[in-house]
Amino acid sequence: MAEILDLSSFVEHGDAGTAHMTLAVDGVGCAGCIRKIENGLTKLPGIIDARLNFTQRRLAVDWRDDEIDAATIIKTLEGIGYPAHPFAPERVEADESRQAKLLLKCLAVAGFAAMNVMLLSISVWSGSVSDMTQETRDLFHWLSALIALPAAAYAGQPFFISAWRALRARATNMDVPISVGVVLALALSVYETATHAVHVYFDSAIMLLFFLLCGRCLDMAMRRKTRVFAGNLASLKAEFAHRLDAKGEVIRVPAAALRPGDRVLVRPGEVIPADGAILTGRSEIDESLITGETVPRAVDAGTTVYAGSINCSGALTMQIAAAGSGTLVDEVERLLQKATEAKSRTVRLADRAAQLYAPVVHAAAALTAIGWLIAGASFHDAIVTAIAVLIITCPCALALAIPAVQVVAAGQLFRAGVILNCGDAIERLAQVDTVVFDKTGTLTLPDPAVDAFAIDPDLLERAARLALSSRHPLAVALARRARERIPYPGAVEEPGQGVRAMIDGTEARLGSSAFCDLADEDTQSTPRDAEASFIIFAHRGKSASIPIRQSLRPDAIAVTQALMARGLDLIVLSGDRQEAVGPVASRLGIREWIAGLTPAAKIAVIELLKAQGRRILMVGDGLNDAPALAAAHASISPITAAHLAQSHADALFLGERLAPVLRAVIVARRARSLMRQNLILTVIYNSLAVPFAIAGLVTPLIAAVAMSGSSILVTLNALRARLGMPQLSNVDPFASEPARAEAPRGKPIAPLTQVMADLAP
Amino acid sequence: MNVLIYLVPMALLLGLAGLVGFLWTLKSGQYEDLDGAAVRILPDDDLKA
Known part of the structure; x- marks a missing residue:
């Protein structure tokens, strides 16, 4: 039966007969691979462009539809030695990549503005001890405003939007105090500039945004890295199915492209690609991935089967059912919905901190203003001091404290x-x-393995090599033991029974005991145990009953x-x-x-x-x-x-x-312990800095130093997560803490x- | 202080040029494949005939 490969669900068609496809490529490891793949493909007629993304291990191919097709491209790649799998990008991934770009743009703008404003600020700070005139200082302040205002409006987007969303939902998150702090600092600075005052806070506001954006960018990069990796894995193990068209011809299609009502052929050893009912055929299927049950279930026409089961013995034709019409899957879906709804959303550490933090800080600022008014300060001075409190407490370190640890820990886990x-x-x-x-x-x-104890190794090797010619799951497990990876010539598989071949002039058989012409008592004499399945091998009067089991x-x-x-x-x-x-x-x-x-x-x-x-x-x-x-x-x-x-x-x-x-x-x-440490560090920093701010002693210079100091401190502390870990990845994790026989037990x-x-x- | 008349705009312009340059590299996809760029310089295709 000729097989046609249909990949149309992965191919995007452009104008003028061009087509585009993205492939996840396996086995790319060095610079040579890039050249081999790209040159190998561009040599083919009809290929417009082939470019390998080495970071993501993905290949983008463009070609002219009338000269070459997707199946040929994949076959060529396989020929060069790189199995490739068509890849359908998920929507989440596209969203994240767009967002990562926006964050980078914001970071660039904030960085540019922070550098230039700092250039002007430092001139002003040093000018106050030299001979800078008031006119020059005002000019520098106006220039700072000119740079900082548009830059903050652009680079602050991620925070303003998120804060607005939280406020509209009548909640609060870390972005609310950030946004309030930034906006007030800028507004105050503009007012002070207009009234020819000495102190402005443009540099603090824009530097705060820059630090925070650094944290967000790192967080996003880590998340994208894992997402891309998971996406590749998913497409590398994506299943293909054999669809039968109206004329009964077999077409190989990706399982994802199957539609309800399609008829599908499932050969022995293949995975059932989707839920459905069996039309013809009789077989046993292994449903261990569905139910956990390790003993195969007998199925015939009319039985409902689920995606992920493995067909063990006979060929089956089945009809794909609409999603969720199977009883088991229905049940699971219903339970899932309930479980997801019931799962009380655990409040994240950062949000919990924000919920405590925002009211305290804003109350402190308000009290400062009232206190100074009562003490007889002018309205202007009271407001300025209150805003200084907001700026100094603006949770730069707090907003970095948890994401920084998360990034480092996620990287650790990724490597593990x-x-x-x-x-x-x-x-x-x-x-x-x-x-x-x-x-x-x-x-x-997940895959069963041979329990080779007490079997003649020579006999086992012959059995394993014979098993190479069979697609039965037990035989596949046995075949993994074969040292000689070449199947015996002329091996014949009898579907549902076993496989036989001539070895050194005599016939050898592998399969059920009946197929091997063995009397039942021969196999019965071997110790039976509930966990194992047996496969029989007979050759030259010798026979072995080989146990295959799920091993730990x-x-x-x-x-x-x-x-x-x-x-x-x-x-x-x-x-x-x-x-x-x-x-x-x-x-x-x-x-x-x-x-x-x-x-x-x-x-x-x-x-x-x-x-x-x-x-x-x-x-x-x-x-x-x-x-x-x-x-x-x-x-x-x-x-x-x-x-x-x-x-x-x-x-x-x-x-x-x-x-x-x-x-x-x-x-x-x-x-988690590092996150807590970081939170404690920020609280300590704030409790030291806030009294100064309330007393009205904070100048823009002190604000800038304190802010970057605390951010750098929590980031360094987060990096400690990495310092402690190398031993873990190199050394056996069990060595450091030997298993105790008397383990401390929790509640019974x-x-x-x-x-x-x-x-x- | 007359020197400021051209020094300040120059500093700003240089900064802006850097920003525009970065945005251009971002737009032309130069951050899509960071590891690839590092290994792509190794094979010397241009040396062979």
Whole structure:
């Protein structure tokens, strides 16, 4: 059957028959790669331009439609050695890139203005001890106003807009005191300039904006970096599906391009691309990503199947159903909605600080004015002093204190293989006291592996090499063991049964026991256990029953021990069977576990734990975990997780090891303590500076020095998050704090079996 | 102090030139691929025939 690749959903067509596509490219690592890819493509007829963005690992290609097509381009790239995947940019990413540009422009304008105003201000400050005339000083003040006013109006946009939004929603955030401070400082300075006064604050106002914009730009850059990385990963693992058109021809399309009503062919070993119902065929499907259940389910015509399941044995044709018409997915969606609504928005540290800060500062300024009036000062002097209080307390350091730590911590996590989905996840991660794990695909590896203990290595090698010719998931797992990566010539796969080939003149078979002509007692004699599936290999009278099971992540035991040593309670909630969950939990030393949970039951358990006052970190990957991920205080998913689960997790982690979960907790806790330190530092700074301002002793020079001093102080303190960490990334994180047998325990967990009784219908 | 008549405008103009230059680099997409710019100078295509 000839296969046609259809990529039209990723291609943008321009005028005059040109087309454009963006590809995420895998394996780009050096300067040579850029040249190889770009030259390799531009040599092709019809290519107008190919440019690789090395930072983002993305390739933009333009070509003429009538001379070449998208599929050829991808095939050429694969030929050069760079697998490429079409990439559909998300709207969020485009928004963020626009916003990053605006922030950079604002930063540039504020920087320009700050430099030039400072040039004039320093002349005035030094002029006051030399021979500067009043006329020259006024000229310099007017010039400062000319630069600072338009610059502040432009560069202050992000703060003014955000403050206005908060005020309209009858709330307050950090941008409100910032905006008030900047606007009052500028207005006062203009008035003072017009009345030929000595002190103006143009430099303070514009420098404040410059520092704050630096912080925002760094924050945005970090966020974009993780977003781009996550976007590439998503497109690299995007699935293709085989769509059947009206004539019954097979067309390869990206799974994202499937529409309800499409008919799709799913071959053995392939992933079911979307929810739908089976039209023809009979097979077994592995739904471990959906329900956590590790034993395959038998399906035939009429059965509803879900995206993400793996087809094990027979070819299936299925019809894509409209989104949300499946019972399980419906249920999960409904629970998700409830969980997201119910999740009481945790107030972020920065907002909480702002809520306390703004009223105190504004009250202090008002009291200062009233106090000076009572003391007999003129109205003008009282107002000037009050505004000086506002300027000196303008929360430059406070607004930098938390984002600066966030940027450094997010960078740390990124290097440790943790990608943050949302910015305030760090704060919430630091607060957790209970970790709830899913089993399948989270504590265990997503792909099953061979348990090669007590199998003749020579026999295993032959079996593994034969398995290269099969697409059955068990065979794929076995094939990973093969040292010789060349399949046996002439190997034949019998769908649903096994694969056979001639090895050294005699026939070898791999598959079910019936296929290998083995009597049942032969396989029965091998010890059966509930966790493993078996695949039989027979050759020259010798046979082996090879167990394949979900194995624990390599460092799962060490990580769970380390988490417990840090005072966290661990719980396993799984959708899998009792016999499969129990051994895993006991091997990890986790005492609390429940098996056979539905998504609703998982949420119910989480709610119960929350009602006990626990802050829960949910670690899970399945579709059935998505509501629990959304309901928990913080959540992490492995990168192999179901799409829905990923989009509701606060963070994703890469790789086979579980260590990133531990690192996330460690880094987050450290980051939070640094945030608190920074807040305390700002409070100390303010309590030192404010009395001077109230006393009316603050000159523009003191304001400028104090402001930059405090900003630099909190930024340096934030950088400490980085200084302490290198040992963590190089050294085994468990070495520093050996797992103690007697871990400090928190509150006892209420008997979970009771929950189960309550949930029983 | 007559020197100010041309020194101040000159300082401002130089600053403005820098600002305009930065905005131009931003608009022409020179910050889109920072790592790429660093490695693109390595291969010397122009040397071969």
